[in-house]
Amino acid sequence: xxxxxxxxxxxxxxxxxxxxxxxxxxxxxxxxxxxxxxxxxxxxxxxxxxxxxxxxxxxxxxxxxxxxxxxxxxxxxxxxxxxxxxxxxxxxxxxxxxxxxxxxxxxxxxxxxxxxxxxxxxxxxxxxxxxxxxxxxxxxxxxxxxxxxxxxxxxxxxxxxxxxxxxxxxxxxxxxxxxxxxxxxxxxxxxxxxxxxxxxxxxxxxxxxxxxxxxxxxxxxxxxxxxxxxxxxxxxxxxxxxxxxxxxxxxxxxxxxxxxxxxxxxxxxxxxxxxxxxxxxxxxxxxxxxxxxxxxxxxxxxxxxxxxxxxxxxxxxxxxxxxxxxxxxxxxxxxxxxxxxxxxxxxxxxxxxxxxxxxxxxxxxxxxxxxxxxxxxxxxxxxxxxxxxxxxxxxxxxxxxxxxxxxxxxxxxxxxxxxxxxxxxxxxxxxxxxxxxxxxxxxxxxxxxxxxxxxxxxxxxxxxxxxxxxxxxxxxxxxxxxxxxxxxxxxxxxxxxxxxxxxxxxxxxxxxxxxxxxxxxxxxxxxxxxxxxxxxxxxxxxxxxxxxxxxxxxxxxxxxxxxxxxxxxxxxxxxxxxxxxxxxxxxxxxxxxxxxxxxxxxxxxxxxx
Ligand code: AGP
Numbered sequence: 001x002x003x004x005x006x007x008x009x010x011x012x013x014x015x016x017x018x019x020x021x022x023x024x025x026x027x028x029x030x031x032x033x034x035x036x037x038x039x040x041x042x043x044x045x046x047x048x049x050x051x052x053x054x055x056x057x058x059x060x061x062x063x064x065x066x067x068x069x070x071x072x073x074x075x076x077x078x079x080x081x082x083x084x085x086x087x088x089x090x091x092x093x094x095x096x097x098x099x100x101x102x103x104x105x106x107x108x109x110x111x112x113x114x115x116x117x118x119x120x121x122x123x124x125x126x127x128x129x130x131x132x133x134x135x136x137x138x139x140x141x142x143x144x145x146x147x148x149x150x151x152x153x154x155x156x157x158x159x160x161x162x163x164x165x166x167x168x169x170x171x172x173x174x175x176x177x178x179x180x181x182x183x184x185x186x187x188x189x190x191x192x193x194x195x196x197x198x199x200x201x202x203x204x205x206x207x208x209x210x211x212x213x214x215x216x217x218x219x220x221x222x223x224x225x226x227x228x229x230x231x232x233x234x235x236x237x238x239x240x241x242x243x244x245x246x247x248x249x250x251x252x253x254x255x256x257x258x259x260x261x262x263x264x265x266x267x268x269x270x271x272x273x274x275x276x277x278x279x280x281x282x283x284x285x286x287x288x289x290x291x292x293x294x295x296x297x298x299x300x301x302x303x304x305x306x307x308x309x310x311x312x313x314x315x316x317x318x319x320x321x322x323x324x325x326x327x328x329x330x331x332x333x334x335x336x337x338x339x340x341x342x343x344x345x346x347x348x349x350x351x352x353x354x355x356x357x358x359x360x361x362x363x364x365x366x367x368x369x370x371x372x373x374x375x376x377x378x379x380x381x382x383x384x385x386x387x388x389x390x391x392x393x394x395x396x397x398x399x400x401x402x403x404x405x406x407x408x409x410x411x412x413x414x415x416x417x418x419x420x421x422x423x424x425x426x427x428x429x430x431x432x433x434x435x436x437x438x439x440x441x442x443x444x445x446x447x448x449x450x451x452x453x454x455x456x457x458x459x460x461x462x463x464x465x466x467x468x469x470x471x472x473x474x475x476x477x478x479x480x481x482x483x484x485x486x487x488x489x490x491x492x493x494x495x496x497x498x499x500x501x502x503x504x505x506x507x508x509x510x511x512x513x514x515x516x517x518x519x520x521x522x523x524x525x526x527x528x529x530x531x532x533x534x535x536x537x538x539x540x541x542x543x544x545x546x547x548x549x550x551x552x553x554x555x556x557x558x559x560x561x562x563x564x565x566x567x568x569x570x571x572x573x574x575x576x577x578x579x580x581x582x583x584x585x586x587x588x589x590x591x592x593x594x595x596x597x598x599x600x601x602x603x604x605x606x607x608x609x
Contacts, residue, residue, distance in 0.1 A: 001027045001028055001074050001100065001394030001395060002027055002028040002071060002072060002073050002074050002086070002098075002099070002100040002191070003020075003021055003024025003025065003027040003028055003071065003072040003100070003190075003191055003192070003195065004024075004069070004070070004071055004098050004099075004100050004157055004159055004178070004189070004190060004191040005017050005020035005021055005024070005069065005070040005071075005188070005189065005190050005191075005195050006068070006069045006070070006098075006159045006169045006171060006188065006189030006190070006214065007020075007066075007067065007068055007069075007186070007187075007188055007189075008066070008067040008167070008168065008169055008186065008187055008214055008215055008216045009066055009067075009183060009185055009186020009187065009216045010066055010185055010186060010216065011066060011186060012062070012064065012065070012066065013034075013036050013063075013065055013066055013067055013068030014034060014036055014058070014062050014063050014064075014065075014068065016188065016199065017034045017036075017068050017069070017070035018034065018051065018054070018055055018070070019198070020070065020188070020190055020195035020196065021034075021051050021054075021070050021071070021072045021195070022051055023192075023194040023195045023197075023198075023240070023244070024072055024190070024191060024192055024194065024195050025050065025051055025072055026244055026251075026395060026397055027072065027074065027100075027191060027192065027394070027395065028072050028073050028074025028075075028394070028395055029050050029051070029072055029073075029074070029395075030048065030049075030073055030074065030075050030080035030376075030377070030378060031046065031047065031048045031049065031072075031073045031075070031080045031081070031082070031084065031085035031086075032046065032047070032049075032050070032051045032053070032054045032070070032071065032072040032073065032085065033045060033046020033047070033054060033070065033071055033085045033086050033087050033098075034046070034054070034058075034063065034068055034069070034070040034071075034087070035063075035068055035069050035070070035087040035089075035096045035098075035161060036063035036064065036065040036067070036068035037065045037067050037068065037161065037163065037166045038063060038064050038065045039064075039065065039166075041093060041163060042089070042093060042094070042096050042161055042163050043063045043065070044087055044089060044093075044096060045057060045058050045063060046071075046082065046085035046086065046087065047082050047085060048080050048081050048082050048084075048085060049080075051072060066216075067161070067166060067167065067168075067169065067216075068161070069087055069096065069097075069098050069159045069161055069169065069189075070087075070098065071085070071086035071087055071098035071099075073085055073086055074377075074394060074395055075376075075377035075378060076102055076125075076377060076390065076392050077102070077106070077123065077124050077125045078122055078123030078124040078125075078377075079123070079377055079378035079382075079383075080377065080378040083121050083122045083123075084122045084123055084124050086098045086099065086124075086126060087161075088122060088124065088126045088127040088129070088130045089130050090118070090130040090131045090133065090134035091118055091119055091131065091134060092134060093163070094134070094162060094163040094164065095130050095133045095134050095137065095160070095161070095162055095163075096130065096160070096161040096162075097126060097129050097130045097133070097158060097159065097160050097161075098126075098158070098159050099125075099126040099129060099156055099157070099158050100156065100157040100176045100177075100191050101154060101155035101156035101157060101174070101175065101176045102125060102154045102155055102156075102265060102268055102269065102392065103125040103126065103128060103129065103152050103153070103154045103156065104153045104154035104268055104269050105152065105153040105154065106125035106128045106152075106154075109128045109132060109151065109152070110128050113128065113131045113132065113135060116135060118131040118134070118135070125154075128152075129148060129152060129158065132148050132151060132152070133145065133148050133160065133162075136148060136151075137162075139164075141160075141162045141164070141165040141168065141170060142170060142211070142213055145160055145170050145172070145211065146211070146226070149172060149211075149224075154174075154268065155174055155175035155176050155265065155268070156172075156173065156174050156175070156176055157171070157172075157173045157174075157176040157177060157178040157191050158171065158172055158173070159171040159178075159189055167215055167216070168213055168214060168215045169189060169213075169214045170211065170212070170213055170214070171189050171206070171211070171212050171214065172206070172209075172210065172211040172212070173206050173207075173208060173210070174208050174209065175208060175261070176191070177191050177192060178190075178191060178206045179191075179192070179193055179196065179203045179204065179205050179206065180203060180204040180206065180212055180214060180219060181196035181199055181200040181202070181203050182200055182202040182203065182204065182219070182233065183199060183200050185216055185217060186199075186216050187214050187215070187216060187219060188200065189212075189214060192243070192244075192246070193236050193238065193243040194240055194243040194244045197236060197238070197240050197243050198240070201235055201236040201237070202233050202234075202235060202236075203233070203234045203235075203236055204219065204221065204231040204233065204234065205231075205234050206221070209223055209224040210222070210223055210224075210229055211223075249590075250398065250586075250596045250597050251397040251398040251597045252398035252400050252402060252490070252586055252596050252597055253586055253596075255396055255397070255398055255402050255403045256402045256403070256449070256579070256582050256583060256586065257449055258393075258394065258403050259402065259403045259406050259407075259442075259445050259449075259579070260442040260443070260445045260446045260449075261442070262391070262392070262393035262394060262403040262406065262407050263403075263406055263407055263410050263441055263442050263445060263575070264442040265392040265393070265394075266390075266391050266392045266393065266407040266410050266411055267410060267414070267438065267439065267441075267442075268392070269281075270414050271414075271435060271438070271439065272435075275432075275435060275436065275439070276428070276431065276432035276435055277417070277418075277421055277428070277431055277432065277435060278414045278415075278417045278418040278421070278431075278435065279418075280389065280414070280415070280418045282387060282388065282389060283371075283387055283389070283418070285418070285419070285422055286422065287422050287423055287424070290319075290321070290419060290422055290423055291423070292341060293321065293341055293342065293343045293369075294322075294341045294342075295322055295323075295324065295337075295341065295342050295343070296315060296321055296322065296323045296324070296342075296343045296344075296345060297323070297324050297325070297326060297331070297336065297338075297342065297343070297344045297345070297363070297368075298311050298312055298323060298324070298325045298326070298345045298346075298347065299325075299326050299327075299328050299331045299344060299345070299346050299347075299356060299359045299360075299363075300327075300328060300346060300347035300348060300353075300356055301327060301328050301329065301348075301353050301355055301356055301606065302401070302485065303349070303401040303404065303405045303482060303485060304347040304348050304349060304353075304356070304401070304404070304405075304408065305325070305327055305328075305347070306405065306478060306479075306481050306482040306485065307347055307405055307408035307409055307412065307482075308325045308345070308347050308412075309325050309478040309481065310409050310412060310475060310478045310479075310574050311323070311325075311345070311347070311408075311409075311412035311415075311416075312324075312325045313474070313475055313478065313571075314412050314413050314415075314416035314571065315412070315415070315416045315419065317416070317571065318416040318417060318419070318420040318425065318426055319416050319419035319420045319423055319425055320420075320423070320425045321419070321423075326359075327355075328346075328353065328355035328356040328358070328359040329355040329609070331359045332355065332358050332359045332362050336363075338362075338363050338366040338367065338368050339366065339367050339368075340367040340368070340369075342363070342366075342367070342368040342369070343368065343369050343370075343371065344359075344360065344363040344364075344368040344369070344370045344371070345370075345371045345372075345373065346359065346360045346370065346371075346372050346373070346374075346381055346385065347372075347373045347374070347408055348372070348373075348374050348375075348379075348381050349374065349375045349376070349391075349393075349396055349401055349404035349408075350374075350375070350376055350379065350604065350605035351372070351374040351375070351376040351379020351380060351381040351382050352376070352379055352380050352381065352605045352607050353381070353605060353606050353607070354606065354607050354608055354609055355606070355609065356381060357380055357381050357384060358609075360372070360381060360384050360385060361384060364384070364386075369386055370384075370385045370386045370387070371385060371386065371387045371388070371389065372384070372385035372387070372388045372389070373388075373389050373390075373391065373408055373411055373412070373415075374388065374390060374391070375390065375391045375392075375393050375396065375404050375407070377390060389411055389415065391404060391407035391408055391410075391411055392407070393407040396604075397597065397604070398596070398597045398604075399489070399490075399597065399598060399599055399602045399603065399604050400486055400489055400490050400582075400585070400596070400599070402486075402582050405482060405578060406445070406575050406578065406579075409574060409575045410438070410441065410575060413434075413438065413571065413572065413575075414438070417431055417434055417435065417438075433569075434569060434571070434572075437568055437569045437572055438572065440568065441568070441572060441575055441576070444565070444566040444568060444576055445575070445576060445579060447566050448565050448566065448576055448579045448580065449579065449583075452583055452587075454561070454563060455563065455580055455583045455584050455587060456583075456587045458545055458561060458563075458584060458587075459583075459584055459586075459587030459588040459590070459591050460587070460591050462516045462543070462545075462588070463491065463493075463587070463588040463591030463592055464591070464592065465493060465515075465516050466493060466494060467493070467494050467495075467496075467510070467515060467516075468484075468487060468493055468494070468495040468496075468515075468516045468517075468518065469495070469496055469497075469498060469507070469510075469511065469515065469516070469517045469518070469537075469542075470483045470484045470495060470496070470497040470498070470517075470518045470520070470581075471497070471498050471499070471500040471503065471517060471518070471519050471520070471530075471533060471534075471537070472497075472499075472500055472519065472520035472521070472523075472530065473499065473500045473501060473523060473526040473529060473530050473533075474523045474525065474526050475522075475523055475570070475571070475573070475574045476500075476520035476521065476522055476523050476526075476530065476547075476574075476577070477497065477498075477499045477500070477520075478574065479520055479574045479577050479578050479581065480497040480498070480518070480520055481497040482578055482581065483495075483497065483518060483520075483578065483581030483582075483584070483585070484496055484497035485497075486581060486582055486584075486585035486586075487581075487584065487585040487588060489585075489599050489602060490585055490586065490588075490589040490594055490596050490599045491585060491588040491589040491591075491592050491594055492592070492594060492599075492600070493588060493592075500519070500529070500530050500533035500534075501529060501533060503533055503536060503537070504536065508536065508537070508540070511536075511537045511540045511542050512540060512541065512542075513540070513541035513542075514541065514542070514543055515537075515540075515542045515543065516542070516543050516544075516545065517534075517537045517542045517543065517544045517545070518544075518545050518547065518581070518584070519533075519534045519537070519544050519545070519546050519547070519559060520546075520547045520577055521534065521546055521547065521548055521552070521555050522547060522548060522549050522565065522570065522573040522574075522577050523570050523573070524549075524570050525570065531554070531555070531558065534546070534555075534558050534559060535558060538558060538559070543560050544558070544559040544560050544561075545559065545560065545561045545562075545563065545584075546558075546559035546561070546562045546563070547562075547563050547564075547565065547577050547580060547581070548562055548563075548564050548565075549564065549565060549566075549567050549568075549570075549573060550564050550565065550566050550567040551567050552564070563580045565577050565579070565580065
């Protein structure tokens with residue numbers, strides 16, 4: 001998720017570009033850059049680091065000109081660096097582009113362009129777009145951009161500059177946001193409203209496939225076929241702070257609702273073209289490589305640890321390799337048995353958690369092969385691990401992790417399928433079946449998010465309790481742990497997750513009349529057993545909110561309320577079942593007037609022991 005800006009008018013472009021980017025740093029901040037046409041050429045200034053580093057770089061020699069584009073990056077392809085920062089140019093510097101999204105066929109295009117003599121400078125997918133425009137340019141800027149769009153695949157917001165057309169910007173979008181701000185004798189482009197709200201509140205919101213040719217005194221919008229599109233002006237009535245959250249009240253709620261896209265992006269490029277298997281070009285594992293291991297450890301903290309528990313289930317179920325999951329702060333001090341036949345998988349949204357990083361370094365020292373699942377390109381953990389798989393969830397700002405968790409689960413699921421195919425532990429038909437189910441998950445999350453009213457009601461009704469229990473078996477228990485953590489960390493309610501079958505060994509003593517119990521019963525393989533545990537707590541007059549799969553009409557006979565999630569393979573249901581629990585925690589915190597995005601005592605990334 002990156003921040004994009006563009007300006008064309010009579011004022012100095014660099015002023016708006018840097019100001020606009022400062023309002024978009026929540027969309028990404030590992031590097032930044034601007035490009036301005038100075039009357040002769042397009043001057044590009046960019047560098048790694050926050051926007052402040054760019055401002056410092058240009059402060060004594062600000063690019064002069066009244067048309068330009070800018071970008072603040074959240075790296076997906078290519079580590080954060082000066083050369084990987086946007087804007088990107090072609091060989092001549094006449095074509096310049098900024099991009100938010102993922103060009104899925106960039107490697108193929110890059111090979112073709114290199115064969116035609118193009119010299120690449122960066123590791124990014126975006127630079128391919130600049131060279132492709134150079135390759136197809138026929139004197140008609142707009143038509144040439146259309147040709148580029150016909151050849152690229154993936155998700156994008158793009159803004160183009162061309163030295164031969166110094167009075168116009170061309171922008172377009174597919175599955176990523178892009179707005180045009182309407183000024184007086186000037187116009188603005190941005191990936192998000194916060195960047196332009198201080199200059200104008202009158203905007204055009206571009207739809208997928210639409211392209212705009214933006215000059216200082218005209219905006220011409222067409223669709224994929226080149227037909228003119230008439231746009232209604234969208235008057236922005238948000239305040240600046242609300243705009244950063246895309247109109248949501250908190251970053252946490254925005255990030256919960258970003259999960260369909262985050263999961264879709266994390267899956268993109270990893271499902272084979274025929275849709276029947278998983279590809280992981282980053283790993284290139286073989287059966288010999290995998291058969292060399294006699295143990296896999298998954299090590300992490302907090303939510304990432306909970307994702308690791310689900311990852312264990314997936315790898316053992318699908319790839320049949322023994323897995324042990326450990327909390328990083330415990331693992332590193334218990335003298336674990338590690339040698340060159342050990343694989344260590346670390347999971348970390350931030351890639352900076354000190355306990356996890358320390359466990360990674362200790363395991364490497366003892367000879368383990370290491371793999372990191374992380375959301376931050378170029379993070380300490382990403383750089384320390386032998387291999388890395390990225391979740392492409394975009395920056396997660398709220399302290400409570402949501403979209404990182406669901407993208408970690410989907411990544412573990414894909415990794416397990418990838419391993420199963422290499423090892424032959426699953427028939428190809430079963431792999432294809434699961435890959436097909438996997439691709440329905442983003443829409444199923446959207447469906448789960450489409451009706452939050454019942455959850456708001458539960459949160460209001462039970463939000464003032466001091467004790468809540470989450471119970472489940474198998475994968476439901478793993479999700480119960482994550483649900484309890486969400487409630488604890490943002491609403492400050494004491495919440496405890498318990499293996500449903502374990503209640504009778506002590507905790508049942510705490511279940512008395514009116515105690516809320518969230519019971520997850522989505523796993524068919526243990527459903528009857530879970531039902532009997534639910535009856536146990538109901539017999540003690542607990543108030544039970546059940547989480548069930550769509551087709552289950554049985555559970556509601558035994559509980560006080562039911563929240564249902566779409567039917568899918570029980571292996572994938574955890575990715576859906578966690579969503580109502582995230583929302584329950586969110587609305588309970590709201591009910592109690594808690595600071596949802598910045599809960600007391602907590603930090604987004606725990607970089608101390
Ligand atoms: C989860 O909501 C918390 N913010 C916390 O438990 C977090 O998951 C943990 O600190 C691990 O962070 P990481 O994924 O960045 O390593």
